[in-house]
Amino acid sequence: MADTILIVEHLSAAYGGIRAIDDISFSVGRGEIVAMLGANGAGKSTLLKCLSGEHKRSGGEITFDGEALPAKSYSIVEKGMVVVPEGRQIFYKLTVYENLQIGCCQRKDADGIRRDLEMVYEMFPRLKERERQYGGLLSGGEQQMLAIARGLMARPKLLMLDEPSLGLAPIIVNQIMEKLKQIARQGTTILLIEQNAKKALQICDRAYVMNVGHIVMEGTGEKLLADEQLMQAYLG
Amino acid sequence: MKILIQQMITGISIGSVYALIASGYALVYSLLDFSNWAHGEVCMLGAYCCFMATMVPKIPFALSCVIGIGGAALISLLNEKIAYRRIRNNGSPNMFLMIAAMGLSTTYQNLANVIWGSKFKQLPKIFSVMTLNLNGIFIGTTDMLCLGVALVVLIALLLIINKTKFGLHVQAVACSGRTARILGVRIDRIIALVFMLAGALAGLAGIMYGMKYNVYPTMGNVGLKAFIASVIGGLGSVPGAIMGAILLGFIETVVSGYISSGLRDLISFSLLILILLVRPSGLFGVDVQEKA
Ligand SMILES: Nc1ncnc2c1ncn2[C@@H]1O[C@H](COP(=O)(O)OP(=O)(O)OP(=O)(O)O)[C@@H](O)[C@H]1O
Numbered sequence: 001m002a003d004t005i006l007i008v009e010h011l012s013a014a015y016g017g018i019r020a021i022d023d024i025s026f027s028v029g030r031g032e033i034v035a036m037l038g039a040n041g042a043g044k045s046t047l048l049k050c051l052s053g054e055h056k057r058s059g060g061e062i063t064f065d066g067e068a069l070p071a072k073s074y075s076i077v078e079k080g081m082v083v084v085p086e087g088r089q090i091f092y093k094l095t096v097y098e099n100l101q102i103g104c105c106q107r108k109d110a111d112g113i114r115r116d117l118e119m120v121y122e123m124f125p126r127l128k129e130r131e132r133q134y135g136g137l138l139s140g141g142e143q144q145m146l147a148i149a150r151g152l153m154a155r156p157k158l159l160m161l162d163e164p165s166l167g168l169a170p171i172i173v174n175q176i177m178e179k180l181k182q183i184a185r186q187g188t189t190i191l192l193i194e195q196n197a198k199k200a201l202q203i204c205d206r207a208y209v210m211n212v213g214h215i216v217m218e219g220t221g222e223k224l225l226a227d228e229q230l231m232q233a234y235l236g
Numbered sequence: 237m238k239i240l241i242q243q244m245i246t247g248i249s250i251g252s253v254y255a256l257i258a259s260g261y262a263l264v265y266s267l268l269d270f271s272n273w274a275h276g277e278v279c280m281l282g283a284y285c286c287f288m289a290t291m292v293p294k295i296p297f298a299l300s301c302v303i304g305i306g307g308a309a310l311i312s313l314l315n316e317k318i319a320y321r322r323i324r325n326n327g328s329p330n331m332f333l334m335i336a337a338m339g340l341s342t343t344y345q346n347l348a349n350v351i352w353g354s355k356f357k358q359l360p361k362i363f364s365v366m367t368l369n370l371n372g373i374f375i376g377t378t379d380m381l382c383l384g385v386a387l388v389v390l391i392a393l394l395l396i397i398n399k400t401k402f403g404l405h406v407q408a409v410a411c412s413g414r415t416a417r418i419l420g421v422r423i424d425r426i427i428a429l430v431f432m433l434a435g436a437l438a439g440l441a442g443i444m445y446g447m448k449y450n451v452y453p454t455m456g457n458v459g460l461k462a463f464i465a466s467v468i469g470g471l472g473s474v475p476g477a478i479m480g481a482i483l484l485g486f487i488e489t490v491v492s493g494y495i496s497s498g499l500r501d502l503i504s505f506s507l508l509i510l511i512l513l514v515r516p517s518g519l520f521g522v523d524v525q526e527k528a
């Protein structure tokens with residue numbers, strides 16, 4: 001891979017004495033959509049917490065955009081790596097607009113921020129309609145859109161999403177997946193963490209499969225989608 | 237009637253001093269979900285800083301006030317940097333923060349006793365001897381001054397919280413510190429600034445309290461009033477704390493004036509218990525619920 005934006009090597013992480021991730025290595029190429037699949041408890045969210053600076057890894061190296069990943073979350077965001085956390089985590093007492101403002105809290109370029117605000121409103125017109133509404137009053141699907149839009153407001157090079165399909169109706173999941181493809185086309189690399197393997201495999205370029213803290217398989221979306229055994233063994 | 241108006245103004249004036257303390261207390265509570273019991277002592281230490289500065293010849297009173305406010309802000313910041321932040325980073329339960337705050341509170345009280353003794357100290361009453369006579373309504377100028385300054389400061393505070401980027405970050409951290417952090421908000425910096433802001437407000441309140449009454453080691457107990465005010469207005473809500481504080485000041489003055497000043501604290505604390513029992517979210521609480 002000529003241009004790799006994220007390289008993770010021998011990453012391990014634990015909670016107290018309990019290993020959640022054990023020596024995993026993978027990479028994400030610039031412009032790709034890479035899916036990380038796995039059942040409950042596989043360690044997917046833990047992986048994202050290591051990548052977003054929320055959880056301290058116990059070993060391994062992470063290289064982002066040619067440099068070692070900084071430790072503090074705000075430096076990671078500043079470098080262009082942004083997470084859309086599990087369960088959306090909307091600021092429920094802030095309005096839609098204010099939630100988006102937090103997304104770009106590190107940026108100083110007022111013009112760019114205004115353009116990006118227009119861009120996310122165009123991508124998610126529902127958010128524009130509800131601009132002044134409290135985040136907590138949005139539906140689950142709208143909250144997921146807001147969480148993604150909030151992430152985009154940071155103008156990330158790499159957007160990492162933790163189970164954006166969680167708890168959403170299939171039709172909404174399809175919409176979200178389409179938006180992710182659109183975001184990737186516009187030049188943002190995507191690391192998509194999912195349990196909904198089918199949907200993720202349909203839109204991704206490559207995927208990895210995690211099982212209890214290890215990566216057990218990797219391949220292109222089509223290849224894994226065709227692999228009946230894999231589906232049965234790890235993803236149900 | 238004239239007496240009632242007079243007492244209303246006195247009550248709102250002392251209420252506005254409570255409001256300065258209560259708003260800082262509420263800010264910290266909203267961010268960290270713990271009761272900062274050392275907040276009243278920050279107020280007391282601010283008053284002593286101001287008092288010390290007035291003892292130095294050639295320092296004008298206005299500068300002494302700035303020193304008192306700055307001292308309180310600094311002490312509040314140190315509490316956070318030295319004690320609270322470490323406890324948070326240890327992953328200890330919030331209860332530990334409250335216990336640490338109680339420890340700090342007692343420590344500061346004793347320290348003040350050792351350094352300055354338990355005797356009352358006087359801040360210069362710039363024009364306390366004067367009373368304005370407005371059509372038969374008598375109002376102390378110190379009361380008026382405190383009320384005016386407090387109102388300006390509180391309005392500025394509300395503007396900061398609701399209209400600035402810093403204020404938005406404070407609200408985000410209050411809503412979810414974890415999410416704010418991973419989205420790039422520098423939450424340790426926000427928290428430190430909030431402690432300084434809360435400390436400065438408490439310092440100002442301490443000076444006003446000292447001008448109205450005296451400066452003494454246990455004057456930090458006025459922090460309890462701020463706590464009651466916060467509960468009245470809904471814990472963690474700054475506008476609620478301000479309203480609660482003014483209401484409390486008013487009730488106290490009316491009780492002292494019409495019933496008995498001996499019953500003042502009894503009534504205040506009964507009110508606290510009543511609200512905790514009947515309306516724990518506060519009198520003015522309108523809360524947007526988190527969606528699961
Ligand atoms: N805060 C925590 N403290 C202790 N153990 C944890 C913590 N968070 C996760 N774990 C453990 O780490 C392992 C991996 O959890 P993780 O949340 O990363 O899984 P996941 O793949 O995201 O699962 P899901 O699909 O259900 O979200 C699990 O065994 C879990 O019990």
Ligand SMILES: [Mg+2]
Pocket residue numbers: 044045046086162
């Ligand atoms: Mg998870």
